Amino acid sequence: MSFERTQEKLKILADAAKYDVSCSSSGSQRTNKNKGLGDATGMGICHSYTEDGRCVSLLKILLTNYCIFDCAYCVTRKSNDIKRAAFKVQEVVDLTINFYRRNYIEGLFLSSGIFKSADYTMERLVAVAKKLRLEENFNGYIHLKSIPGASDELMREAGLYADRLSVNIEIPTTSGLKKLAPDKKREDFIKPMVKVKNEIIQYKSERKIIKNTPKYAPAGQSTQMIIGASGENDFQIMQTSNHFYNTYNLKRVYYSGYVPISYDDRLPQIGSAVPMMRENRLYQTDWLMRFYGFDVSEILNAKHQHLDLDVDPKLSWALRNLHEFPVDVNTADKRMLARIPGLGMKSVYKILNARRFRRLNWEHLKKIGIALNRAQYFMICDSNQFERRDLSPEKIKGLILQNSTSKYSKSLSNQLSLFG
Amino acid sequence: MHNRNLIYDGTFDGFLSTVFYVFEQQIDAVTIQSESDVQHGLFSENETIITDEKKANRVWKGLKNKVSKFGHYQLYYAFLSEQAGVENLLLDFIKYVFSTDLKVDKDFSHPSVLKIAQIAKMVGREKHRMEAFVRFRLTKDVIYFASIEPDFNVLPLISKHFKRRYADQKWLIYDIKRQYGLFYDLQKVDIIAMEFPSNFDFTKTNVDYFDQQEFEFQKLWQDYFKSTNIESRKNMKLHIRHVPKRYWKYLSEKQPY
Numbered sequence: 001m002s003f004e005r006t007q008e009k010l011k012i013l014a015d016a017a018k019y020d021v022s023c024s025s026s027g028s029q030r031t032n033k034n035k036g037l038g039d040a041t042g043m044g045i046c047h048s049y050t051e052d053g054r055c056v057s058l059l060k061i062l063l064t065n066y067c068i069f070d071c072a073y074c075v076t077r078k079s080n081d082i083k084r085a086a087f088k089v090q091e092v093v094d095l096t097i098n099f100y101r102r103n104y105i106e107g108l109f110l111s112s113g114i115f116k117s118a119d120y121t122m123e124r125l126v127a128v129a130k131k132l133r134l135e136e137n138f139n140g141y142i143h144l145k146s147i148p149g150a151s152d153e154l155m156r157e158a159g160l161y162a163d164r165l166s167v168n169i170e171i172p173t174t175s176g177l178k179k180l181a182p183d184k185k186r187e188d189f190i191k192p193m194v195k196v197k198n199e200i201i202q203y204k205s206e207r208k209i210i211k212n213t214p215k216y217a218p219a220g221q222s223t224q225m226i227i228g229a230s231g232e233n234d235f236q237i238m239q240t241s242n243h244f245y246n247t248y249n250l251k252r253v254y255y256s257g258y259v260p261i262s263y264d265d266r267l268p269q270i271g272s273a274v275p276m277m278r279e280n281r282l283y284q285t286d287w288l289m290r291f292y293g294f295d296v297s298e299i300l301n302a303k304h305q306h307l308d309l310d311v312d313p314k315l316s317w318a319l320r321n322l323h324e325f326p327v328d329v330n331t332a333d334k335r336m337l338a339r340i341p342g343l344g345m346k347s348v349y350k351i352l353n354a355r356r357f358r359r360l361n362w363e364h365l366k367k368i369g370i371a372l373n374r375a376q377y378f379m380i381c382d383s384n385q386f387e388r389r390d391l392s393p394e395k396i397k398g399l400i401l402q403n404s405t406s407k408y409s410k411s412l413s414n415q416l417s418l419f420g
Numbered sequence: 421m422h423n424r425n426l427i428y429d430g431t432f433d434g435f436l437s438t439v440f441y442v443f444e445q446q447i448d449a450v451t452i453q454s455e456s457d458v459q460h461g462l463f464s465e466n467e468t469i470i471t472d473e474k475k476a477n478r479v480w481k482g483l484k485n486k487v488s489k490f491g492h493y494q495l496y497y498a499f500l501s502e503q504a505g506v507e508n509l510l511l512d513f514i515k516y517v518f519s520t521d522l523k524v525d526k527d528f529s530h531p532s533v534l535k536i537a538q539i540a541k542m543v544g545r546e547k548h549r550m551e552a553f554v555r556f557r558l559t560k561d562v563i564y565f566a567s568i569e570p571d572f573n574v575l576p577l578i579s580k581h582f583k584r585r586y587a588d589q590k591w592l593i594y595d596i597k598r599q600y601g602l603f604y605d606l607q608k609v610d611i612i613a614m615e616f617p618s619n620f621d622f623t624k625t626n627v628d629y630f631d632q633q634e635f636e637f638q639k640l641w642q643d644y645f646k647s648t649n650i651e652s653r654k655n656m657k658l659h660i661r662h663v664p665k666r667y668w669k670y671l672s673e674k675q676p677y
């Protein structure tokens with residue numbers, strides 16, 4: 001390949017792809033076959049970190065940034081006056097293989113603007129994955145974007161070669177979508193998701209019967225929503241997210257604070273801040289739903305449509321529900337332990353393990369590494385020292401904020417561990 | 421009773437042979453030292469222990485039955501830390517293990533158990549870093565070459581990972597500090613020593629040794645690294661926490677363009 005041409009294309013097409021945050025490379029079980037190249041078992045490795053602190057684990061590029069659509073929030077939109085480029089299938093294959101061989105990356109994350117038609121574009125994405133798997137015997141990680149509107153047949157093929165498939169719904173509400181992406185229809189996003197979900201189920205049940213049925217998208221599917229572009233509130237966002245988790249068995253929903261890229265007056269203007277704290281609160285809420293046994297309606301509902309920015313959503317929930325506290329750490333069940341502000345699931349398991357041997361007091365808790373600065377107001381243990389004052393929610397919040405500087409205000413990132 | 425000074429050859433088998441000797445001779449007051457960092461204690465005599473693979477294996481197997489799998493590899497990890505005095509810490513741990521019928525490798529109230537766990541964790545972290553930060557460069561004789569300078573002796577720990585992943589290319593990972601490398605020849609991984617020209621600079625990619633393509637791919641990777649950053653979210657503090665500065669000199673993306 002001609003070096004200068006490729007270099008130019010890479011600059012354009014990596015730049016255009018960087019706003020997609022769903023770059024995790026874990027969750028696949030692809031092993032090295034026949035002494036080929038690569039292996040995607042276990043946790044994905046972060047080979048480097050960008051200067052904004054995000055993990056670099058995949059070569060994340062667009063196949064092309066030519067696009068026939070005009071979504072207002074997107075740098076690649078038709079009406080935007082930018083340089084355009086398109087990779088050839090072989091160029092992407094060469095870049096992936098050569099970066100992989102040098103231990104730069106775990107694999108490829110390939111997305112694309114819509115060139116000619118959805119099927120035409122999807123066909124090329126699939127061709128890259130197919131070539132990598134069949135011609136290069138590549139066993140690293142491949143994440144393909146499903147192009148909204150692509151045919152079922154192509155989606156089926158995509159899943160045979162990719163570890164993960166995703167469609168970005170981008171805009172959480174149908175009305176927002178209409179306003180900002182008039183060319184797009186909600187159904188077009190949903191259709192590939194349904195298809196992939198059904199294929200995964202079908203392949204799974206076939207695998208039970210025939211051992212060597214090929215794996216279909218072993219790392220599942222994910223999606224991304226842009227936050228703060230179309231005026232939606234947190235309640236709407238998390239409802240949509242919850243719906244997608246439940247209906248399409250998604251592995252992950254990603255939330256991406258909108259980075260202003262245009263002067264379109266339907267959108268926040270260039271220079272306005274990226275809503276990073278809000279993004280972090282949404283991730284925390286997502287975590288509470290998926291791992292802490294919360295129902296989304298406990299955190300966000302018609303009465304509480306916005307997440308607090310100054311405290312995390314679990315603390316915020318606890319302050320609204322003081323009647324559930326204090327929790328006795330020596331007797332409470334796992335569900336209630338997980339609801340104590342400041343306790344992560346790791347701490348919950350530490351408590352469950354340790355209390356089998358003895359009744360726990362404050363000293364024990366400290367020794368096994370439980371952070372108490374937030375938790376102390378919400379729990380009792382084998383000690384007669386505990387918070388006896390009848391504190392109001394505002395008072396507790398004040399005390400907590402005064403004694404802790406949030407680690408997120410110090411170093412914000414959506415990849416940090418999410419609870420203290 | 422005086423303190424005895426046992427000297428071994430620096431290998432793990434050598435260390436385990438020494439442990440065997442300590443138990444066999446029922447020695448109480450003892451210091452174990454690798455021959456490369458022998459210091460003569462004023463009132464001690466030096467005894468050199470000869471490495472005996474059979475004895476070493478007996479100790480290693482014996483330990484396996486007495487501790488969890490996790491505790492077992494922790495011992496090896498901690499040994500590879502090369503920290504001053506780690507041999508005596510390990511001996512203390514091993515004595516404790518053999519003194520009781522219980523599985524004690526998670527009894528963190530015992531000082532050497534806790535210390536070994538902490539050291540092993542640091543070594544584990546370094547292992548992961550090396551799996552991430554190794555940067556191969558293609559040489560003229562078609563070997564993917566990487567040089568590293570890890571804080572601990574982690575080459576033995578990363579061998580399996582790279583062998584599984586890069587099964588179809590020849591590769592060599594060289595530890596500059598400890599002056600040995602791992603070489604995979606498409607069949608097996610060997611431990612090798614190497615001689616470099618006296619003016620060889622590990623941080624530079626020199627046209628005399630490296631393939632023409634190598635320069636292009638390094639450029640492309642640097643470009644990619646720059647393009648994928650979002651300037652309005654820049655956070656150098658976080659960046660440096662993830663990629664500490666001491667590793668920068670071997671990362672292609674951090675080299676002058």
Ligand code: SF4
Binds near residue numbers: 181
């Ligand atoms: S279709 Fe996709 S690439 Fe094209 S403008 Fe819309 S979001 Fe951007």
